[in-house]
Amino acid sequence: MSNRSRRCSAVGSGGGFTLVELAITLVVLGVIGALALPSFLDSIRKSRRSDAYAAVAAVQQAQERWRSNHAEYATSLADLGLGDASVSGYYTIEIGSSAAPGDTLASAYVVTARGRSGTSQAADPQCRHLSMRLRGGNLEYAGCGSCGDFSYGVAHACWPR
Structure with a gap:
């Protein structure tokens, strides 16, 4: 019986990782x-x-409903019955008249969605601010990471088509 117990202990003591192997594994995982x-x-x-995009579309639809009953577009989200935050809360929403x-x-009117502070969208380097402008029935889009003024166009990298 002593041979059997010696064989079991010899098999059990050969497994495991060395400290160097563990350190290399952690470094590789850290780099990945x-x-x-x-x-x-x-x-x-x-x-x-x-x-x-969903919040801006909701404002756009509400603006068209408002315009069908009034002589001009609304100047506040409260007039449209909308809040100033997107549904999931990643953006604050603003509307205003066109600056052109x-x-x-x-x-004409402008809808702007700005990445809300404290969310991942506030750190978006390319499209933190998204804006859509309606002018004379045509939609124009803009977006930027940290701009003050937008450059509107019929297409923009921040807006999917």
Whole structure:
């Protein structure tokens, strides 16, 4: 019986990791994590932009309903019966008149979604601020990470088509 017990203890003591192998594994996992995390966070930000798109679309629909009963577009979200936050709360929503010369509330308005402080969208380097402008029946889009003024166009990288 002593041979059997000796054989079992010899088999059990050979397994396991050395401290060097464990350290190498942790370093490799750390490097992989450091490379993958920014890409993962960017994907999350892109997917959460849909919250802004939905909020802007809701304002656009409400503005058209308002305009069908009034001579011009509304100047406040309260008039439209909407709050100042997107559904999931990642963006604050604002409306205003168009800043272009000659535009009036009868034919133009601007909707802007801004990444809410304390959310991942506030750190979006490319599309923290999203804006849509209606001028004379045409929609124009803009977006930026940290701009004061928008450059509107019929297409924009921050807005899916």
